[in-house]
Amino acid sequence: MNIPSANILTFHRKGKAMDRIDSSLVALRRILRATDLFGRELAQSAGLTAVQFRVLQLVAEKGDATATTIAQRMRVSQATVTSLVDKLVAKGVVVREKSQTDRRQTNICITDKGRETIADAPDALQQRYVREFQSLADWEQAMIVAALERVATMLDAEDLDASPVLDARDIRSGT
Amino acid sequence: MNIPSANILTFHRKGKAMDRIDSSLVALRRILRATDLFGRELAQSAGLTAVQFRVLQLVAEKGDATATTIAQRMRVSQATVTSLVDKLVAKGVVVREKSQTDRRQTNICITDKGRETIADAPDALQQRYVREFQSLADWEQAMIVAALERVATMLDAEDLDASPVLDARDIRSGT
DNA sequence: GGGTTTTATTTCAAGTATCAAAGCATTTTT
DNA sequence: AAAAATGCTTTGATACTTGAAATAAAACCC
Structure with a gap:
């Protein structure tokens, strides 16, 4: 872990x-x-x-x-x-x-x-993130969301398990 | 871990x-x-x-x-x-x-x-990331770097250990 | 229905990870 | 040199992880 x-x-x-x-x-x-x-x-x-x-x-x-x-x-x-x-x-x-x-x-x-x-559970990290994110300018928030989603897509592209948990079994059975 | x-x-x-x-x-x-x-x-x-x-x-x-x-x-x-x-x-x-x-x-x-x-070790993840990152438009690369650094700063702000390993012990001794 | 296969989970045995406390050896301090 | 601090290992205990075997229930087939 x-x-x-x-x-x-x-x-x-x-x-x-x-x-x-x-x-x-x-x-x-x-x-x-x-x-x-x-x-x-x-x-x-x-x-x-x-x-x-x-x-x-x-x-x-x-x-x-x-x-x-x-x-x-x-x-x-x-x-x-x-x-x-x-x-x-x-x-x-x-x-x-x-x-x-x-x-x-x-x-x-x-x-x-x-x-x-x-x-x-005091999720200090998430709390701080939320707080700081909300204090950002509108354009900056939008930029961060766009960038994070871009990166996430680059990283977990063919790894579909991050999506809703519907067909995870079907996907895995291919292995 | x-x-x-x-x-x-x-x-x-x-x-x-x-x-x-x-x-x-x-x-x-x-x-x-x-x-x-x-x-x-x-x-x-x-x-x-x-x-x-x-x-x-x-x-x-x-x-x-x-x-x-x-x-x-x-x-x-x-x-x-x-x-x-x-x-x-x-x-x-x-x-x-x-x-x-x-x-x-x-x-x-x-x-x-x-x-x-x-x-x-075939670091498929990093290879894909590098490949895709390099294929992005200039402005997009710049945006991603800016956004990631922004997020990283939000998340590890007072956690200084990500920087050079100098005083980690001093910080920890406070706990 | 009765037999076989598949599915869902648990149990068991063995290896890895983790840490606090104690132990050792080597500096550094006084 | 004695005492304190430093760097690392050992020890004992708990947690995480898995493959294989066991159990149980559903699904499938004739």
């Missing part, structure tokens, strides 16, 4: 003044680093680990989720999700409920305590 | 069309997600874990590094770095060498095999 996670963007060309590629990669690394660091703090302040917190966030999005869905979205194995959910159940932030429609499935449902946990 | 790392940016306001804050957060999440996912693949293709690969990258930057430096830059404990370096030594991509000037220090030096490992 690893998150602690991956900071894979590096730049190797040296010698002359930094060009735009390098500058943009450096900025990306700063963004990655800041979010990684803050993410760990955020989780800790909620009494969870970073990975546990991410699972909780995914469950919170819709109120419940299946292990498979979570595993696919986090790109970890089902077994991993099971053990993470074990921890979250032990902490009382989610509960397991057998699906009525298909009793093979287990719905992982967020509890009130889970909702509180997320609500109470 | 996996590195598995933190995807902490969430958005909760719903109901109406997405505003700019939401759009920018979604884009950021896509960026985070893509880099995280690709980072793991990249490391795996090199026969390492994501965290191990990051250590190797840091060592590769200057050819060698001390455990303390790596620990500070990755924000993990020295003990963690020790065990990670153990793995890298076992794989033959780095070696430990006692510093001549201060024999308490251990320089972690990259080997030829280590250099190869990094060179051979």
